[in-house]
Amino acid sequence: xxxxxxxLFPYRGLIDNRVVCDRxxxxxxLTDPGSVNNPPEEMDGRPKHRVLVLNRLWQAVNIVAAPRAxxxxxxxxxxxxxxxxSGYMVYxxxxxxxxxxxNPARHEGDHIHTVRLKIRVPKILLLKSYDRLPVKEIRFTRxxxxxxxxxVCQYCGDLxxxxxxxxxxxxxxxxxxxxxxxxxxTSCQRCNSRKANRLPxxxxxxxxxxPRRPSWxxxxxxxxxxxxxxxxxxxxxxxxxxx
Numbered sequence: 001x002x003x004x005x006x007x008l009f010p011y012r013g014l015i016d017n018r019v020v021c022d023r024x025x026x027x028x029x030l031t032d033p034g035s036v037n038n039p040p041e042e043m044d045g046r047p048k049h050r051v052l053v054l055n056r057l058w059q060a061v062n063i064v065a066a067p068r069a070x071x072x073x074x075x076x077x078x079x080x081x082x083x084x085x086s087g088y089m090v091y092x093x094x095x096x097x098x099x100x101x102x103n104p105a106r107h108e109g110d111h112i113h114t115v116r117l118k119i120r121v122p123k124i125l126l127l128k129s130y131d132r133l134p135v136k137e138i139r140f141t142r143x144x145x146x147x148x149x150x151x152v153c154q155y156c157g158d159l160x161x162x163x164x165x166x167x168x169x170x171x172x173x174x175x176x177x178x179x180x181x182x183x184x185x186t187s188c189q190r191c192n193s194r195k196a197n198r199l200p201x202x203x204x205x206x207x208x209x210x211p212r213r214p215s216w217x218x219x220x221x222x223x224x225x226x227x228x229x230x231x232x233x234x235x236x237x238x239x240x241x242x243x
Contacts (some may be wrong), residue, residue, distance in 0.1 A: 022064075096120070154185040
C-alpha cells in the first residue's frame with residue numbers, strides 16, 4: 001500500500017542555473033550515442049534495466065528500456081517515481097538530475113554515464129497526461145492459459161510447474177466442447193486422467209472457478225515471469241488483480 005506521496009517541485013525549493021546547465025548537458029549528451037555509456041544487457045540480450053511506466057492514474061501500462069525512459073523524461077512527458085522508507089516521491093527531470101548527483105546508486109551499473117554526468121536509471125515513471133490502459137487481444141496459448149489460472153489445477157487446487165499441467169476441455173470435445181477460453185481449464189495430470197472424457201460432475205469433481213477470457217495486459221504477465229524489482233510489486237499486483 002502506498003504510504004506517502006511527496007512531490008518535489010522544485011527539489012529543495014529552487015532550480016538554480018547549475019541545474020538548468022546540467023539538464024542542457026544531459027540532453028546534449030544523451031542525444032549523442034558516442035557520449036553515453038548505456039546500462040549493460042543480460043546474457044539473453046535484453047536490457048538489464050527495464051523501467052515500469054504508469055499512467056497518470058498510477059496504473060501500470062508498459063515496461064520500457066532505459067533509453068526510452070530517459071527520452072520520456074527529457075521530453076517532460078513523464079516524472080520519476082522513487083520509493084524509499086517514507087513512501088513514494090515524484091521527481092521532475094531537474095530534480096532527478098540533482099538527486100542522482102547527491103545520491104549515487106549503490107551499484108555502478110545502475111547509472112547512465114555521459115561525458116559530464118552520472119544519472120541514476122529510474123525504476124518507475126509516471127506519465128503526466130496519459131490516463132488510458134492499453135487494450136490488446138490476449139492470444140489463446142498454453143502459456144497464457146496457465147497464467148490465467150496461476151499454474152493451479154482448477155480441480156484439486158494444487159500449484160504445479162508448466163510441465164506437470166495439462167489443458168482440459170470442461171465439456172469434452174466428443175460432446176461438442178470447443179477449444180476456447182471459456183471451455184479450457186488448467187488441470188494436473190492426475191486430475192486430467194481422473195476426469196477423462198466426462199463432465200466434471202460425472203467424475204465427482206468440481207471446478208474451483210469457471211474459465212473465462214482474461215482481460216489483463218500481456219506485459220504484466222511477461223513481467224511476472226521475470227525477476228522483478230521490489231518497487232514494481234505494488235503496481236503489478238494491482239494490474240494483475242484488476243484483470
